Amino acid sequence: MDSYLSVRSLASVVAQGLLQEVAERLDVPLEELVLLAVTYPGEKLLLKPQDRLYSDSLTAVGRLHVRRKDLSEVMNPFTDNTELQQRSARMLSTNTWDVAVTLTNFDWSIFNSIHEQELVYFTFSRHASGGHTVALELLLQRCNEVQLWVMTEVLMCPTLCKRVQLIKKFIKIAAHCKAQRNLNSFFAIVMGLNTAAVSRLSQTWEDPSLNHKAYRDAFKKMKTPKIPFLLLLLKDITFIHEGNKTFLDNLVNFEK
Missing domain, CATH: 3.10.20.90 (Phosphatidylinositol 3-kinase Catalytic Subunit; Chain A, domain 1)
Structure with a gap:
């Protein structure tokens, strides 16, 4: 096994x-x-x-x-076509709203445990967090896992027809995540669908949801509680950190 x-x-x-x-x-x-x-x-x-x-x-x-x-010669590397058919059928039969709710509940349980200081530790001492960024790193890992899950499910689909249905399914799940104000899973699904391995299977599309300005405007208008897209949040914090001096005239730059 x-x-x-x-x-x-x-x-x-x-x-x-x-x-x-x-x-x-x-x-x-x-x-x-x-x-x-x-x-x-x-x-x-x-x-x-x-x-x-x-x-x-x-x-x-x-x-x-x-x-x-x-x-090395004694192995059954991939599931047979029957198992692939069953795998696709199970995924296509799931309720998209229920999947989005499950993703949101799991993400919220992690996000709600992240302390603001974890963002600072992660930005200033990324290579030596000393266990201070456990929850933050867990949510980042979760984002990667969802992205890989989407990509794997699409690529393992045995037929073109079912693959198209599955992509539509994931688009609906992403839309439900956005409606539930879970932008972390929303972007993870979108990125999974936009990976080169998936997009090369059909015409490559440019998703307007990846526009950062549109995301920021939409996020500001959302009611709380809400889960931000963590990768972009960390990118903004890093930009602020690297683009502004910590000290000005030997005084702490509190604006930073």
């Missing part, structure tokens, strides 16, 4: 670097492991130590599998 391990890496990481990280996390000798890129319906590519992971060699529906060398 496969197990899953989350590993944060740079875009320039090579196979050897990822294998080293996995080996340390699992306490397994590095020399016993190999890294394979697998695509549906089952093509396998054994990656060499210096192969870059994020390259054209990995297709949009590819997965990375770490295997022991003696078991």
Whole structure:
């Protein structure tokens, strides 16, 4: 049975670097492991130590599998077409409003626990937060997870017809999130639909909801409680921090 391990890496990481990280996390000798890129319906590519992971060699529906060398040939890398059909059917049968409510409730439980000081710690000492930004980082991770979830569901759709239906489904879920004043999940879904892997499947669209000025104007008019788009909020805080001096004439710049 496969197990899953989350590993944060740079875009320039090579196979050897990822294998080293996995080996340390699992306490397994590095020399016993190999890294394979697998695509549906089952093509396998054994990656060499210096192969870059994020390259054209990995297709949009590819997965990375770490295997022991003696078991690298014994694997069922992807679900069969029947399971893919069932997966799509389950997703298409869900109620879009209920999904949006679930996303909003989960996001709010995290957002409501974020202290204002976490934003300051994250901006001023991003590489050494010392555990002061746990809730903030959790919500950022949640945004990434929703984006990847949307992308995965669309790419795993076996037929064009169902893929179109699923994209419409996610657009409705995003609209419901916006109606529920959850702009964090709203933008996560929009970004998932606008990733290159998804947008290349059909005509690339330019979504007006990604306009930052329109977002800020709409957010100001929203009633509370509301969940902001956290990535843009942190970008604004970083811009204020880097664009203004902390001290002016040896005095603290309180305007900053």
